[in-house]
Each structure stands twice: as structure tokens, then as C-alpha cells.
Amino acid sequence: MSENVDVVVIGAGPAGLTASYELHRYGIPSTILEADTQVGGISRTVERDGWRFDIGGHRFFSKVQRVEDFWHEILPKEDFLLRPRKSRIFYQGKYYDYPIKAVNALQNLGPKEAAVCIASYLRARVSPPKDQTDYESWLVARFGWRLYRTFFKTYTEKVWGVPVSEMPADWAAQRIKSLNLGNAILNAVKPKTNQKEITSLIEEFEYPKYGPGMMWEVCRDKVVAQGSKVIMETKVTKIRHENGKAYEVVAARADGGTDVYPATEVISSMPISQLVEIMDPPVPPRVLKAAQDLRYRDFLTVALVVPSSAVSWTDNWIYIHDPSVRTMRIQNFASWSPYLVKDGRNVLGLEYTVFENDADWTASDETLIEQGKQELDRLGLVKYRDIEDGYVVRQPKAYPIYDDRYQANVDVIRGWLTDYAGNVHPVGRNGMFRYNNADHSMYTAMLTAENIAKGTEHDVWTVNVEEEYHEEKASSSGASKPAGSLGTGRDAPVLPRKVLDAARSRVGGTSR
Numbered sequence: 001m002s003e004n005v006d007v008v009v010i011g012a013g014p015a016g017l018t019a020s021y022e023l024h025r026y027g028i029p030s031t032i033l034e035a036d037t038q039v040g041g042i043s044r045t046v047e048r049d050g051w052r053f054d055i056g057g058h059r060f061f062s063k064v065q066r067v068e069d070f071w072h073e074i075l076p077k078e079d080f081l082l083r084p085r086k087s088r089i090f091y092q093g094k095y096y097d098y099p100i101k102a103v104n105a106l107q108n109l110g111p112k113e114a115a116v117c118i119a120s121y122l123r124a125r126v127s128p129p130k131d132q133t134d135y136e137s138w139l140v141a142r143f144g145w146r147l148y149r150t151f152f153k154t155y156t157e158k159v160w161g162v163p164v165s166e167m168p169a170d171w172a173a174q175r176i177k178s179l180n181l182g183n184a185i186l187n188a189v190k191p192k193t194n195q196k197e198i199t200s201l202i203e204e205f206e207y208p209k210y211g212p213g214m215m216w217e218v219c220r221d222k223v224v225a226q227g228s229k230v231i232m233e234t235k236v237t238k239i240r241h242e243n244g245k246a247y248e249v250v251a252a253r254a255d256g257g258t259d260v261y262p263a264t265e266v267i268s269s270m271p272i273s274q275l276v277e278i279m280d281p282p283v284p285p286r287v288l289k290a291a292q293d294l295r296y297r298d299f300l301t302v303a304l305v306v307p308s309s310a311v312s313w314t315d316n317w318i319y320i321h322d323p324s325v326r327t328m329r330i331q332n333f334a335s336w337s338p339y340l341v342k343d344g345r346n347v348l349g350l351e352y353t354v355f356e357n358d359a360d361w362t363a364s365d366e367t368l369i370e371q372g373k374q375e376l377d378r379l380g381l382v383k384y385r386d387i388e389d390g391y392v393v394r395q396p397k398a399y400p401i402y403d404d405r406y407q408a409n410v411d412v413i414r415g416w417l418t419d420y421a422g423n424v425h426p427v428g429r430n431g432m433f434r435y436n437n438a439d440h441s442m443y444t445a446m447l448t449a450e451n452i453a454k455g456t457e458h459d460v461w462t463v464n465v466e467e468e469y470h471e472e473k474a475s476s477s478g479a480s481k482p483a484g485s486l487g488t489g490r491d492a493p494v495l496p497r498k499v500l501d502a503a504r505s506r507v508g509g510t511s512r
Helices: 014-024 066-075 102-126 135-160 169-176 183-189 215-224 272-277 285-291 363-381 406-420 428-432 440-452 497-507
Strands: 007-010 029-034 045-048 051-054 080-084 087-091 094-097 206-207 227-233 235-243 247-255 259-260 266-267 297-305 317-320 329-332 345-354 389-401 424-428
Touching: 007 014, 007 235, 014 029, 014 066, 014 102, 014 215, 014 428, 029 235, 029 247, 045 215, 051 297, 051 389, 066 215, 066 227, 066 440, 080 424, 087 135, 087 440, 094 102, 094 345, 102 135, 135 169, 215 227, 266 440, 272 285, 272 406, 272 428, 272 440, 285 406, 297 363, 363 389, 424 440, 428 440
Parallel strands: 007 029, 007 266, 029 227, 087 317, 266 424
Antiparallel strands: 045 051, 080 206, 087 094, 235 247, 247 259, 297 345, 297 389, 317 329, 329 345
16 A cells, blocks of 8 residues: 555654554555654753753643553653652742642631632622623632632733633633532531542653653654654645645755655644645635634743752642743653753743743743743742753744634635645644644544545544543542542633734734
8 A cells, every 4th residue: 555655744743753653554654744853843852951841741641542552652661750740839939739629728828818718709609790701700700809819810811811801701611610619618628428439630640751752752763764754854835736635745945955745645733724825726815814813822931950959849840820920830840850850950941821923932042031030039939049041942833722713714724625635634733723632632643544544534623622531530430520629621712802812912922
């Protein structure tokens, strides 16, 4: 079969490399074209001066058994570390359990503040907001204004860049389910007799000792050894098509030259908005408009080198709810793996979500490093004078933004591809404009490889990114949440476009 199939894979991230590896099970090699200097995409491990940085943090845990098996087929057992799962909220110098547990939160707040929070909660129960269609009002009705401002408002607005009051309540209902402060407190203090077994979060996860990029570097070597080609610093500039099929991929090399690759199948993990823009002949105006109307949230990591002794917490990361700083979350790289850092030193990764081309995105590395040093000091986590060095890693198009037009736009693009380029297969997070984790991105690639090799008709678009399974143990009772806890499902709000555009204009950024 490989003699009759020319597969071009666009992108050497988890989806692209998984697709190539899976095709080799059927004797089909591929040509992988990667625009970057490094494989792994968002899951790459960035190395600077001997330090290694994980972009966003990647816990290797999945309930997709096929993905788990794949990971262990790529890397031997000795290359995985078993790491404890620990992440908390840091607020006013104290650490709070995450997902939030009501009793722990009230204890940490202290008697006076806890009393104020409970009073605020009771007022909200007596006189809740009349209109609870937005996320803010929905939360206030269940927690009161005080706890809402402490544990929901600041972090959520840092992540999405829009006011909580403008976010939809249906997302809140999906994410937080039936958690109610009063019920959570009662569950905590009532006798524990006759309670059913509940599901709890996983307590540990696997992690490649040199970071997630190690997985994809080894995967690259394996597909090359089996006969595929991985061509770096090569940007796809055209996909030529006719009679309902793509037949040729044109790519620009770093040296300015151009190469042309015949293709009977194209697997694309490049942003679907960019995929549409390079079709030759061009797509109709309505399809191009749909592609250009998709929006993204971008990601920055400011990695700061500090003495190991300066870091007292062992969490994988902590969530920062303090409104006086811009960072939303801080990674503790030594807690992911001691192989990421050097003896006697640690690296803390301050994470920021931004719109591309806003002030933070375009700031110099020196400016961002200085900002990060000041924020660590202001939070009381590490003294300014103890911070030794810093690095900046930028990740464009890290998160697809679900606004109230995105689904219609994606449907227009899918429809056109089906009719006019049926052998072009979008996979992965950016390739499908889906808020996937790495395991779901990999699974879409696995199903696509099967469709190409075996003629199956798996619908990869039904791989659900919003199943609430991530980092949860199985339960024989069927319960899905720890009592009094918030879930960690991988979902995203559908943001009103007018609110999103207003937020972008305030920071002077774009998110195409």
C-alpha cells in the first residue's frame, strides 16, 4: 500500500508525529514538514543554557488506553518518573486546596474573614442576583460576593482576558456542577457513616524525566528509522487541489528555497485558519472569512532561576489569585522532574495568557524578566535579590477561543474541506480548533491514520474535549466528584464576540 500513498504531515507536534508513527503500523511512511527548529509543538521542552522548560505543564495521564500504550511504546519504563500530583491556589501568603474545598478555604481565611465570607454567602442566598445567566451572577448566587472575588474572579479574568460578568453561566454550570457552599460545609461536618465511595483526583502521574519534549524527540527518531522524513524549518505555503482532492504541498525552506511534495493524503496539525489561507486555488470568500474570524489566546512563560532553598513549596504549580500581579500560574520545574534543573538551583515558570501583539507579548525579554522578578518578590515567594537569571518562552495560538461564532466558522471550513479537499485531514488542537489536551490530540491522529490505512470512517470530530475525566480516578459507585470540590474538566467558555473584541482593543492586541 505504501507504494500507492504519499502522505504529507504538516506539523511535528503530538498529533503529527502520532499520525506518522501509527501509519508505520500499516507500512506507510510519510513526510513531516515542521516550521519550527524543534519538534513537539506546544508539548516541546525548551532548553536554554542547560535548563529545561515545560510549556504549560503536561501530566501524563489519560483514560484513553490506546494513548497510554503509545506513550510506553515510545519511551521505556526507566525514562518515566512517577510524580505526586499537587497544585494549589496561592492567595495572600497562604495555600488553598485545588480543586477548592470549602472547609479548607474557610480555615485558611481565618475566623474573621471566614465569618465575613459566610455572611456574604447567606446574604446571597437570601437575595441572590435576579439574572443568573452570566458566570459572575451564577457564582455569586452560590458562594456570595466575598468568596467569588477571592477564588473565581481574578484568576478567570487572567486566563481568558474578559470580565467574568460577561462570561456565560452555562459554562459555570458545566464546570462547577452542583457545588454549593452550604452543602459542602454540611458534608464536611456531618458523620461519615453510610457515605458512598466518591471519585477523587489522581494522586500521581507519569512524566518523562527530561520533559514532554523527550517523548516527541524519541518518536521523531523512531519514525525516521522506519523510513519517514522529518524536515525542519520548512513552512508550508500552498496546498494545491483539484477535483475534490489535494495533490501537492509546497513548502518554503529556511534558506529561501522551495520544495514541492506530491500528496495523496495530507494530515494537517497547523492552525486550521492558516490551512484555509494557503489553499490553491483559493477558497471562496465566505470560507476565508470564516477562517479569519477564528480567535486564539497566546501564552508566555517567564522562567526565573532561583536557589533551591528559596522555594518552600513542592506543588507542580500554584494558581495565583492575587490581582496585584499579572501572572496567573507559577510552575515549579523541580517538582516536575529534577532532570529539568541543576544541582542547588530551581526554575520557576511564571505563566501569562495574552493576546498576540498586546503589550506583554511585544515586550522585550528583559522587560518581561524584570516584571517576573518583581512579581515573585511582591507575592513573597522569592526575594528579588535571590533571582539569578531569566528566560522568556512565547507560544502563539496556545488556546483556541470559543466565541459565539466559532462553531459556525469551523462548520463552514469543514464543509468546504469535505467537498473540495477531502483528503486533507485536520488533527490536533490547532488543526481542528478544539480545546484538546495532548492525549485527545493524539487520539484524533490515531483515528485519522486508521482511516487512511484501512479505509475506516472514524469521525475524529466526535473526540470530545469536554468529557470530565482528566485527572480523576475511577469510582465503583459512579460518583464523579469529590464532595465539596470543583472539577478539572477540560472545557472552555463560549465568549460573546463583542466582549472579546472589546478586551482585545483594550490591550491593543490581536488573537487571529
